[in-house]
Amino acid sequence: MxxxxxxxxxxxxxxxxxxxxxxxxxxxxxxxxxxxxxxxxxxxxxxxxxxxxxxxxxxxxxxxxxxxxxKSYISSSGMKNTPAQNPIIVVLGGGVVDIDNIEKLHTMSYSRIVTAYQLYHEYRENNQSCKILISGKGRGHTSEAELFRENFKKMGVPDSDMIKEDQSMNTYQNAKYSSQIVNQMGPSSVYLVTSGFHMKRSVALFQTFGLKPIPKASDFIxxxxxxxxxxxxxxxxxxxxxxxxxxxxxxxxxxxxxxx
Incomplete structure (x- = not known):
């Protein structure tokens, strides 16, 4: 069927x-x-x-x-009034491009990095712990999760605050594998960072696997x-x-x- x-x-x-x-x-x-x-x-x-x-x-x-x-996610893209219970920021990969055998993140990935970092930085400024869960394998030799990690590290995020989920090849798997990791970490406030046009489907899939993510749209088209x-x-x-x-x-x- x-x-x-x-x-x-x-x-x-x-x-x-x-x-x-x-x-x-x-x-x-x-x-x-x-x-x-x-x-x-x-x-x-x-x-x-x-x-x-x-x-x-x-x-x-x-x-x-x-x-x-x-439309539903425009007002939720701000960074104010964030809950504080073990926050985990789940960032979905946006694709990888290969130019002259050099792999780089797709353009839309960078807005997701910025949005996730802004939220992470808000917690760290208040001396609160916060984790960033990077989800995405991609189709290149280097996973999207690893390329995201390299960028976050350059922005000052320590490895101890980053979790890589580098097995997923699509949004369904993003939700499935990320939810497994989150559930092992105990009760948490889960944020979901992805592009606005991609958010509705992403939220629905994460809810399917038992999570109730707070949407943080990184960009809009x-x-x-x-x-x-x-x-x-x-x-x-x-x-x-x-x-x-x-x-x-x-x-x-x-x-x-x-x-x-």
Whole structure:
């Protein structure tokens, strides 16, 4: 059952890829034209494709999705009024890039580092203990967790205050493996640091594994309403569309008890 649903969601995620949608529209129109049938259907598909390109490219659809994904976490991104019971800051990896065989963190990772450090520093200034749990293996030779650790160390965070979870390859595993570590550390106030567009799905998965994280969004993305479609709007809209599909998957699997 789970294998079949995994496959179906993989297929559904294809519809959040711009090239696939264009390819699909072209293939359908070409097949219908070859049979010399369904002229009205061909016209309808063409018009639908044009309308979709406009809605995605002019930022309208992205603006709606951006609010759905991120609005709840804008006010929670501040650092005030933080609880003090054994705080653990869980930071999710944002990807690794490899340029000339040199591995560096993806751009969005640095906003997560800054946000986590600000929260950590707030506790340390008040002489309170605080741990940073870095979650992410990535697909490079060096894990995301290790690259994060190196950056935190340069900012003055001692190794004794950092915990590496360097086995997870996706958000589901981030939540699963991090929750196992947190549960071994006893009652704690758990903060979750990741990008705003990624927060809703991340929180849902951490809750699935028994944690109630306090969200601390590190960055936000949005589109701009424009008269003419542009690639900036399209790129961010498709990123957010894929995230929405991921949220649907989490919700369905949770309702079926398949996310453990």
């Amino acid at each position: 789970k294998f079949l649903l995994d496959f179906l969601f993989r297929v559904l995620q294809l519809f959040t890829e711009p090239y696939f949608l264009v390819f699909l529209a072209v293939v359908i129109i070409a097949l219908l034209k070859r049979k010399n049938k369904c002229k009205n259907l061909r016209t309808g598909i063409f018009i639908s494709a044009v309308v979709m390109i406009i809605l995605i490219g002019n930022g309208f659809l992205g603006k709606l999705i951006s609010g759905y994904l991120q 949005d589109t701009e309403i424009t008269i003419f479609p542009n690639s900036y709007n399209a790129a961010f809209t498709f990123v957010m569309l894929k995230e929405v599909v991921g949220i649907w998957q989490v919700q369905l699997y949770n309702s079926l008890g398949m996310n453990k």
